[in-house]
Amino acid sequence: MANKLPKSFQCATEFTLAVLGGKWKTVILCYLKQRPMRYSELRKLLPNLSDKVLTERLRELMSSGLVAHRKSAEGTSSGTYSLTARARSLGDVLHHIYIWGHDNAAVYHVEVGEPFKQLDRDRP
């Protein structure tokens, strides 16, 4: 993405939001911040996304240098996706986005899921 970004932004906020790249990419980054994951795990965490869109968003995150894909040594699985060092610098941003949602859901009378708990329950 670095080479797709404009060369200048009106303000720092606009630049950060351009790097995050929208809602679904930010959600994917938040999940991968927890731990590296296989495609099938991300698939379960994002049931509202089609395979096509999830694949596209992952490809965009890889081309922007925020997500790396590592094939499994044995070649038995599709490998794992993880944050790059560049993406890990976004840790504080992602943390505060998550924490605010967690702490303020009740104020807005909405329910937020705990998808990792669900993922762990589904583990063999």
Add this chain to the structure above:
Amino acid sequence: MANKLPKSFQCATEFTLAVLGGKWKTVILCYLKQRPMRYSELRKLLPNLSDKVLTERLRELMSSGLVAHRKSAEGTSSGTYSLTARARSLGDVLHHIYIWGHDNAAVYHVEVGEPFKQLDRDRP
């Protein structure tokens, strides 16, 4: 917005991003976090937005309870826009979005403006 939001979200991150409501609304919130502003000031800070879009985004932020509009006592100006208490709870999120952009622009070889300096220079 509270009544326009879905009642449940897959994860806390998705909820926060829905409240922020996209790039331009987040940028407007970041500016108003600094201080209350007149429309004409926001207008100068957001030269890439048309009047129509800026007005719409402000209206959406007001209807979602994040921005308040106060008319001037004398009726001589169009009044000021400011963050509500609800929006001020987003302070940490907005701060970290801004700070990351400020600290990482050089890494990405992009320039970020300092729009407040420009605004202050333009003051009568």
